Amino acid sequence: MNHHSQTPPWKPTACILCECNCGIEIQLGGEDGRRLIRFRGDRKHPASRGYACEKPHRLDYYQNGRDRLLQPQRRRADGTFETIDWDTAIREIAVRLSRVRDSFGGESIFYYGGGGQGNHLPGAYAAATRRALGSRYRSSALAQEKTGEFWVSERMLGTYTRADFEHCDVAFFLGKNPWFSHSIPQARVTLKNIAKDPDRKMIVVDPRRTKTAELADIHLQVRPGTDAWLLAAMLAALVEENLIDQSFLTAHTTGYEDVRDMLARVPIATYCEHAGVSEALVREAARVIGRAERLATFEDLGVQMNRHSTLVSYLHRLVWLLTGNFGKKGTQFVPTPLLPIADGKHKRDSPVVGARIIGGLVPCNVIADEILTDHEKRYRAMIVESANPAHSLADSKRMREALKSLDTLVVIDVAMTETAQLADYVLPAATQFEKAEATFFNLEFPENYFHLRPPILPAPEGPLPEAEIHARLVEELGALDPALIEALQAAGAKGKEAFAMAFLERVMSQPEVAGLAPVILYRVLGPFLPTGLDQGAVLLALAFRCALKQPRSLARAGFTGTPPEAAGKLFEAILASPSGIVFAVDDWDEVLARVGTADGKIRLALPDLLEVAKGLCTGPRLSNPAFPFVLSAGERRSFTANTIFRDPNWRKKDADGALRIHPHDAADLGVASGDSVRLTTARGSAVVAVEVTGTMLPGHISLPNGTGLANREVDTDQGDPSGGIAPNELTSVEMRDPFVGTPWHKHVPARLEAVCNQSGPPS
């Protein structure tokens, strides 16, 4: 860089590739000044504090990515698309969705998505569109990973917890590889700090020797899908060896006797053998955990997308609860959310198949069944926003069939995705760098943060921010009373206080209008916000909600006064902080008081799950000779990021997303790294290149997630051969948790066959 020429300014924003949303700064360049060319971690960001991994350096593949959508698209009868103007698109969508609502009720209009890893404002605005349509059912990716954990957590604790790895002395990772998948602030710094400190220990449960497992003191290399046995044995050892925190149990919990009775029956040696881990190592891990002063734990997809997932979420909670690792620094905590992403409540079931709906989210694995039926309550129309369910949900073939059979499918996205290609209307959104955006994955403690990112460049002609799209839809649906908007605008002209009063009286106190508050705020307040931040208008309502629920946390962060005053101050501070702010400050002493059960005690005994635990069987392993391998379909690697990057060239290595396989299995098939094999499951078959590695267990094979995106020109039934294979062409909807319907993507029965390779014919 020439020091005499003017360097472009560093613009604060956030990385959008995983749920950490690290604060980063970006310099723009290129001929049109619209390329993202230089990146660095933003030291002013309260959670990431200057940290970033290697992936954001590739963000130009998102901003200037292939398949970008610039104009609204309408499907023609022959399946091709034509460009239409916004007024036509909004008018026709409103007509078609109103027709569905008037004929079959608003409940038949399903909403999916609302945000990816870093863009959660669209979901907040979509709430108004859903209200205007009377739409009742919705879902998102959370209902194929986290709903089991949410449900168990709600029943045991009446709330949701996270853990403080920065200050723990023992870190426990269960089916989680944070070196590559992150999910905790400054993941690699924290992992390295634990690894190099002789007084701190790390325990990893994973069938693969991952990079995280290599850093660990104890790697429990569990046989795929047997974590329930492993955890039951570990818990039984904790009880047997008197490593339980009795005083914690007496003071804060109920139901220990029932848990102890279940654990007393666990044949520790047999269970360890079933899980493929030596009893000595399981007991050693139990002792490290039992003697820890501060244990922090994290379970993720390795167990949440696997057999017994909900049971494992339960047993995992027992590990840190029986050892009293809750509510003190370096252990588990209850964060103060600005907006909770979902709760674990089960209030109703899905209308067609009667599946449990947790936190308002229909299990992803039943969505196709809720559509492909002649049941009168089936979903007949769908809005998909910032999600790619035709690629990301189990059994893509069936999902495509379901999406195609809808009366109306509307997709709001920045790109022409696999899902968009099936839509009746595709609406182009401004990218996350062209509008104000934010994440609601704010899960830190004792200081929690929020980051409203200003746009770093203007949107081109065509795409609109979601707030504007939803405001137009709600207006076109005739749900907004122009007189109300005028009255609020008049109050606004008299000043902030008059506006706040009018808003509380005329919007928030009337249930029929309160649901439209996001677009009302956007229309009335948006024009007065600093340039580019208008999409942040809804945050005033969220700040108000938070001020009502958590006044002390806000006050300690400096947002004092009555709820409207505190909310006003917080809102102003958010608008004025392009690198994010601390909005809540908490105290470890208060964590236990956040237990939300009726009597304030933690419920250790969940009878239905104790029953399943008692029934765990250790009989001979049933293996299907047709499918002798276990395929984990969707591993996180250095160059995976769900489907946010559509151009496979973003990957510096592993361009085709190799299938990882143990050397013995490779030898049996006569293949070496780079050779191809045919991979077949009950649902599909594909030819894929292998990477032979001793980090796998024999019999276990693993594919990355987010690969195999279809070319725009190519039929959706054929993946792009140069970009790896789409994992969900191989998965089935029936492979799911019996309680909450989460998929078993990490445990897909599969077989491999040699195909002709350059390195020689198969033997």
Ligand SMILES: Nc1nc2c(c(=O)[nH]1)N[C@H]1C(S)=C(S)[C@@H](COP(=O)(O)OP(=O)(O)OC[C@H]3O[C@@H](n4cnc5c(=O)[nH]c(N)nc54)[C@H](O)[C@@H]3O)O[C@H]1N2
């Ligand atoms: N680089 C990158 N990072 C990401 C993402 C990304 O796409 N790319 N996506 C983000 C998202 S959306 C999420 S949800 C998280 C997910 O983050 P993780 O859950 O950490 O990611 P995975 O690699 O899918 O699965 C974790 C581990 O589960 C292991 N596993 C497989 N079978 C079993 C089993 O039977 N038992 C146990 N104990 N483990 C098993 C796998 O070997 C793998 O190492 O990552 C986030 N971060």
Ligand SMILES: Nc1nc2c(c(=O)[nH]1)N[C@H]1C(S)=C(S)[C@@H](COP(=O)(O)OP(=O)(O)OC[C@H]3O[C@@H](n4cnc5c(=O)[nH]c(N)nc54)[C@H](O)[C@@H]3O)O[C@H]1N2
């Ligand atoms: N087999 C298998 N399947 C899996 C997984 C697995 O491990 N194995 N992992 C699962 C997990 S954990 C997750 S979280 C899901 C992720 O799957 P999805 O929730 O479907 O999310 P993404 O694939 O990230 O797609 C995000 C979409 O948002 C669009 N987008 C980006 N920015 C914007 C914006 O500003 N506005 C709008 N409107 N759109 C935008 C992108 O173009 C992209 O189409 O995949 C799941 N699917």
Ligand code: SF4
């Ligand atoms: S950890 Fe996640 S959010 Fe942070 S820079 Fe890496 S991919 Fe982006």
Ligand SMILES: [Mo]
């Ligand atoms: Mo996820």
